[in-house]
Amino acid sequence: MNKDIAKYLLEKESVRLSIKEPFTFVSGIKSPIYCDNRKMLSFPAERDEIVKAFMDALKDKEFDVIAGTATAGIPWAAFIADRLNVPMAYVRSKKKAHGTGRQIEGAEVAGKRVILVEDLISTGGSCITALNACREEKAAEVEVVAIFSYQFDSAKDNFSEANCKWSVLTDFPTLLEVVKDEHLISEEEFNTARQWRKDPQNWRKTDR
Secondary structure, three states, X not given: OOHHHHHXXXXXXXXXXXXXXXXXXXXXXXXXXXXXXXXXXXXXXXXXXXXXXXXXXXXXXXXXXXXXXXXXXXXXXXXXXXXXXXXXXXXXXXXXOOOOOOOEEEOOOEOOEEEEEEEEEOOOHHHHHXXXXXXXXXXXXXXXXXXXXOOOHHHHHHHHHOXXXXXXXXXXXXXXXXXXXXXXXXXXXXXXXXXXXXXXXXXXXXXX
16 A cells, blocks of 8 residues: 555645544544545645556556546546546436436446546445446446545445455555554554444444
8 A cells, every 4th residue: 555645645634633532423433534535636746646646556457438436536537537648427426307317427438448536435335326327327347446445344345245346545554554653643542543443333432
């Protein structure tokens, strides 16, 4: 995994860690990490490094279309498609309720090999919704790439069940290694945060 990308996310506070005073998700789950990769769009130099990392990850893959998931994956897909001079599409979370009722806009995916770009993977649910939309439109192949993943077991299971290849530039375990190497957290905090990924539903449940 790419430690440099993890450092960029941390430096620009796209990813924030707070282990002693964890964040609380809408669901009520407590978390030592808050991720908003949209912030990286504000920083041209680091944004360029992320795009380069995507391009490096794609260099040995065969594909015809770059597609972004709405909305966070769209700008990254646009950057990549522009650099590689390939067709681009984007996939809505659901079909439009008016007009042509399309869910996929831009390049046609029927019969095409599609790279689906996302910024963050948690359980993989939104990616699989987009994956299914591409398959409904008769895409020949679909593979997912993303900037960051929490590396939940549920995501691995969901992608496996969907029979979909996926990869990320960096992930939560790598990010933890970076903050540990740079002495930003203690050994105890490192172990506490690492436990969250294994069981996010019950992590620090007694703190609620």
